[in-house]
Amino acid sequence: MQAHHANLSVQSGRAVVSAGQADAPDFRHRLITPLLGQHRLCLLCAPAGYGKTVLLRQAMQCLEEGSRVVWVSLAGKPLSLEQLSGLIATELGLPLHGGAAPALLRHIVDNRQPLRLILDDLPAQRSVELDDWFDQLLALPSSHFQLLVSARQRPGWNLPRLALTGQLQELDVRQLAFSRPEFNALVDANAASMSVDDRESLWQRSGGWCAGVRLSLSSGEGSRVLLREYLEHEVLTRIGEEERQMLFGLAYLPRFCAELCAQLWEEQDGARLFKRLLRGAAFCFPLKGPSKGEEGWYSLLPLVGQALQGRLGTAELGRLRLHSCRLLSIAGHLTEAIEQALHAQQPEVAANYMERLKPDLQLADGNLHRLLEWRQQLPEALLASTPRLIYLSVLALLFSGRLNESQTCLNQLNRFLPHPDPLEGQRLVANWQALHGTLRAAQGDGTSAGPACREALLYLDRADGLSQLLCYCTLARVAMASGELNRAQEILLQALELARREGCLDSEVLVNTDRVRLMLLQGELNLADALLQESLQLRAPAPMQIDPLRARLLLLQGELHVLRGQWGEGEATLLAGLRHARDCSAPFTLQGYLLLAEIAARRGSFEQSQLHVLEAERRMHCARVDSHLYQNGVSLQRLRILAHQGQWDILLAQSVPLLGRLQAPAMPLPPLLQPALVQETRLLVAQAQVMAGHSGLAVSSLRVLATECAQRQFNLLKAQARQTLAKLGELSSESSDREVSTNPVACSAEPAKMAEVLGDSSSALAGCYLEELTPREVAVLELLAKGLSNQEVSDKLFMSVNTVKYHAKNINTKLGTSRRTQAILFAKAVGIL
Incomplete structure (x- = not known):
């Protein structure tokens, strides 16, 4: 065992680190500062290969000139107290032999020159006598002494006392390992x-x-x-x-x-x-x-x-x-x-x-x-040998979007009917109906899905909690896709109560993902954000590497960032969500890749945007996801990329087959994870018509779309349609029936000018009318529009100034504006004032 200087040079048994050493490498540079503090003990404890020795060397190279360091490499080999104290004494240049341990303690107390003693690779096996000496060493009153130790096992010293007095700096695997x-x-x-x-x-x-x-x-x-x-x-x-x-x-x-x-x-x-x-x-x-x-x-x-x-x-x-x-x-x-x-x-x-x-x-x-x-x-025979195994297989295939395989597997339950026990037979049929209804909804058949799920709920008991949850969530998603948002909210609250009564946090989070989707449709972004934060907290105690529920939450949070125009935060959150879902071949990952494509397109990285779309398709193909769940969503994103490139005529031409599929008489419900897909496509096409100079067609389509979205409570889309109409001068009640040909702005504006009028037409928050104002907020806005100050509004409406400011903030949030003047102008344009 040898003593080494921090920069691997030994000078008369004393290690002096000179100033001006090269800075530590960027990797783990965050750990240098903690090691250079004034703690009595710095303990680096981790298995081999966590860079403890390297980190200590880097830290010593950052010391000021004249710092005194003694480095003793112990190589993890057992040694006695006499051997260790002798080694340290020799490196300090002390003529100590027998009884070196007590004399060494006295020397450290009497010495006034700052000393750092490094014991590298402390042995795991130590005598009681040796550990007692270390406790004495660490309890010395000297303020000029610091002990730095690397070890593979946490020593049994009186570490709590050091921690309580702020004299312990401990780094373990969590800190020493590379961060992401x-x-x-x-x-x-x-x-x-x-x-x-x-x-x-x-x-x-x-x-x-x-x-x-x-x-x-x-x-x-x-x-x-x-x-x-x-x-x-x-x-x-x-x-x-x-x-x-x-x-x-x-x-x-x-x-x-x-x-x-x-x-x-x-x-x-x-x-x-x-x-x-x-x-x-x-x-x-x-x-x-x-x-x-x-x-x-x-x-x-x-x-x-x-x-x-x-x-x-x-x-x-x-x-x-x-x-x-x-x-x-x-x-x-x-x-x-x-x-x-x-x-x-x-x-x-x-x-x-x-x-x-x-x-x-x-x-x-x-x-x-x-x-x-x-x-x-x-073997397939084993997988179909019991109703339970069939049920598990159907669930896995359903969650993965493999709908045709789900149907084949589900049909095998018929072999177990009729059941000898009537009650068990009734439960078996109810579970079959729950799966069947969920499958039919995923295939777009809301007409069959609803009755199947409602009947299943009549016969499912407490032991069938997941089947009950599937029924509620399916009914809610069908209601969302059908534009019955109030009904969807009622059903989701029933599902939430069920999950909470069962004490299943996983089920509660699953229901919350649908509640967030509902809030986004309604334009309640702040509520959606709050619910997402609450749900992520529910997942916090379960730090799993692969967590599909956390993935869904993060992907929704990424979507919320995109809606708010926060591209950087959105991209980081989406990537984190996809990492949690990477090994799970579930179709909800589609939205993550399409949102990444949208972010890239908005940044002008059109090639990267196309690559994200291709990766989305590849993932769906490899996972054997049914085409109904992703094909139209992918097509819509490709149209959005064309919109960002300004290729309006190409967009309109390529939108024809997509609109044909979406508006066919026998068109099934849109994918349950994209309930407003039809309306989103129609809005984009109408905006493209404006940009291509076909404003007459666009205004007619936008009016119908705005009315439909208002009826369905798709408030984000309603806001975008109304925004476009308002900026075309076609929103006021007096002009709602006026032909667009009489509107000089809509007829004669060049595409570049129209782009300025529309702004970022794909952004949900660029001046959108997101939510109806309350009567109190309208009253505040009317007084502000008359030029009154906050104090004057306060006096008029008998409220505090802080309350006026609160209402003003809510008005901006709901109208999608950032300043008072913008809110007033927009409120006049859409007929609020």
Whole structure:
């Protein structure tokens, strides 16, 4: 063991860091400042490869000239108190031999020159005597001494006392690992051509593990070999043979705990071995989830687990999987038990465990993706062997947008009717109706969907909570697409009450996504924003890597940002949402890619916009999503891109087939996630007609559309139609019947001038009339229009000045304006004043 200077040069046993050293690299530069503070103890605690030594060196290079540093590399090897104190004394230049430990403490107290003592790679195994000495060292009254320690296991010192007095700076895996921006910067610097999927996979498998990321990026196909060699030197050589064998087995287990290890390695005293592995910090991290059932459970870092696989024989691995499969199922971790059964080539066992899954499990985590994978691995006869398995399969296919496959699978329930038990037969039929109604609605057949769901609700009981929720949500979505928004709101409130009474947060969040969609249609953006924030808080206790519900919330939040013209925030939120949904082949991801295309088009990046649309189509094709769920939405976005390019004639020509499909006599309901698709298309076409000089046709279409949207309470679209009419001079009641040919503005304006009149016609908030003003707000606006000050309005209406300001703010929000003068002008244009 040797003492090293922070810049790796030793001068007479004393380490002096001179000023003017090069700045630390950008990676993890955020951690330098915490290490240079005045804390008595800076503790860096993490497994191998988290850059603890590198970070300490970088920090020491940032010290001022004259700082005194002693660096002792301990290499994780056990040593006595006498050995350690002797090493430190030697590096301090002290003539201490026997009894060096007490003398060393006295020297530190008496010494007035600031000293930083660095102990790199503190051993996990230490004597009680050594730990007692460290507690004495850390309790010294000297204010000129700082101890910096890197370790793979948190030492059992009196750390709470140091924390209470503000003398502890502790960095663990959470801080030492690469952050996502640092990871992205490293990938850009070393593997810029890495695909988005490969990048995301590496991030999820590495968890920001510094060594793992760097080795994976630097060695390409040979990264697994390098990782194995790294782990051999840094981890396996520090543990015994029994611990190594256990670690090789744990590499195949999705989760483990002391009790599980005790039964899997009963002859070797598995619980004792597991605790020794934990003390050795062998990348066994505690699982954190929303339920208390995660307490005491651990998993290997995926990148480490994959690198350690291949060390067990076939027979031994088979026994391990079967044994762990049974134990995991007993512990209630059915998804992991199913995975182990399938790996052990026991499909009957896997199917048996699948029957015990709760249907609402598909709402969270990556379970939807897992169920689809299991369907590929299980024989079809097994998947159709019980009503429960058929129900789970239909749900997975429905949520994934694979409607034709859903229908085929759903038909198999007929084989179990009539049921010997009349009551159970009635429940089976009710669940079939719930699925059938949801499927018919997704296919656009609201006429069949409504009766099926309403009848199902008569016979479903408390045990069929998810089927009840499906019925309510389906009925609400059909009502939205049919323009019955009040009815939709009533149904969603019933669904919300059901979810809350069942205590299912996942179901509550699912209902809230539909409530947000309803609020966006009604133009209640502030309410939608508030509900989104509340729902995201409900997901906060469940920090999962793949979370379809969080994905839906983030995609809706991204849409809200786009509606408000916040392109940067919208793009970041949409990308975050797509990351949570990446492994889930659900059709709701379509909206995320189309919104990204819209943002790119508004920025003038038309090629990038087209690429987003193509990626949306690719995702839908690969996931085998039914074309009804995405085809028309994709076509509309392509028209919007043409609008941003100003190619009005091409837009009008290419809109013909889309309008033909949407306005056909037998046209089904629009996709349930895009209830206003028909009206959005008609509005865009009308605006294109204006820009192409066909204002006569446009005004007629806009009048009909504004009336229809008002009846349906599609207030955002109504606002855009009214805005266009107002700026064309066609909104006032006196001129509503006047032919557009008599309007010189509408007839003679050049396209460039018309663009100025319309502004950003695709923005929902660019001067739009978003929501009706209350009588009180109209009264305030009338007085403001007369030129009265806030105080004068206050006196006239017998309200406080703050209340006047509050009403003025609400008026701007509802009218889509930013200043008082704009609000007054717009209110006059649309007939409010």
